[in-house]
Amino acid sequence: xxxxxxxxSNKVTEKGKDVELRCDPISGHTALYWYRQRLGQGLEFxxxxxxxxxxxxxxxxxxxxxxxxxxxxxSTLTIQRTQQEDSAVYLCAxxxxxxxxxxxxxxxxxxxxx
Amino acid sequence: GExxxxxxxxxxxxxxxxxxxxxxxxxxxxxxxxxxxxELGKRPQLIIDIRSNVGEKKDQxxxxxxxxxxxxxxxxITETQPEDSAVYFCAxxxxxxxQKLVFGQGTRLTxxx
Numbered sequence: 001x002x003x004x005x006x007x008x009s010n011k012v013t014e015k016g017k018d019v020e021l022r023c024d025p026i027s028g029h030t031a032l033y034w035y036r037q038r039l040g041q042g043l044e045f046x047x048x049x050x051x052x053x054x055x056x057x058x059x060x061x062x063x064x065x066x067x068x069x070x071x072x073x074x075s076t077l078t079i080q081r082t083q084q085e086d087s088a089v090y091l092c093a094x095x096x097x098x099x100x101x102x103x104x105x106x107x108x109x110x111x112x113x114x
Numbered sequence: 115g116e117x118x119x120x121x122x123x124x125x126x127x128x129x130x131x132x133x134x135x136x137x138x139x140x141x142x143x144x145x146x147x148x149x150x151x152x153e154l155g156k157r158p159q160l161i162i163d164i165r166s167n168v169g170e171k172k173d174q175x176x177x178x179x180x181x182x183x184x185x186x187x188x189x190x191i192t193e194t195q196p197e198d199s200a201v202y203f204c205a206x207x208x209x210x211x212x213q214k215l216v217f218g219q220g221t222r223l224t225x226x227x
Contacts, residue, residue: 033214041220042203042217042218042219042220043158043203043217043220045214045216045217048214056214091157091158101146102148102160102163103148103160103205103215104160105157105158105159106157107156107157108157
C-alpha cells in the first residue's frame with residue numbers, strides 16, 4: 001500500500017506567519033510521530049499520537065507549536081508566528097505499535113522561514 | 115530507554131573494510147532496537163532491527179548484535195561500498211511514561227573509494 005505522505009514538500013514563509021504541515025500515515029497505523037531535523041542534525045522528537053490522543057507532547061519547543069490528529073488518520077502540525085529558527089525538515093512517521101514495530105517515515109516538509 | 119547514546123558521531127572507512135557503530139541505552143526493559151539509514155536529502159529508512167530475545171541478526175552485509183547485560187547494541191557493516199555512505203541512527207523504546215522510540219544522535223559514515 002501507499003507509504004506515509006506529507007504535504008507540502010517545501011514551504012517558504014515569512015517570519016511571523018503561521019504554517020500548517022500535513023501528514024497522512026499508512027492506513028491502519030495507530031501511532032503517529034512528528035520529528036524536526038535541522039540541517040546536518042539528528043531527529044528531534046516533537047509529539048506522538050496514539051489514535052487521536054497525544055500521550056507525549058514533551059518535545060514541542062514552545063506554545064507556538066501544536067498538532068492534532070483526526071479520525072486516527074491525518075495529522076496536522078501547526079507553527080504559529082514562525083521564527084527563523086523554525087527552519088528545518090519536519091518528518092512524520094507512523095507505526096502499528098509505538099515500541100515494537102518499525103516506524104515508517106514520510107518524505108518530510110522542508111520549511112524555510114525568511 | 116529514555117537515553118540513547120550513539121558513537122562515533124562520524125566514521126570514515128576504506129571501501130571493502132568493515133564499519134561498526136555502537137549504541138547504549140538506559141532502560142533495561144527495552145525490547146526492540148532498530149537501525150535506520152538516512153541518505154542525503156532522503157527520509158530515514160529501516161535497514162535492520164533486533165528484538166531482545168535474540169543476540170544477533172544478520173541480513174547480507176549488515177548485522178546487529180545486542181548485549182542486554184551491558185545495555186548496548188551495535189551495527190556491523192562488512193565489505194563496505196560507496197552506497198553505504200549515509201547517516202545511521204539507532205533507536206530504543208522509552209518504556210517509562212508514554213511509549214515511543216528514542217533515537218541516537220546519528221553517525222555519519224563515509225566510505226572512501
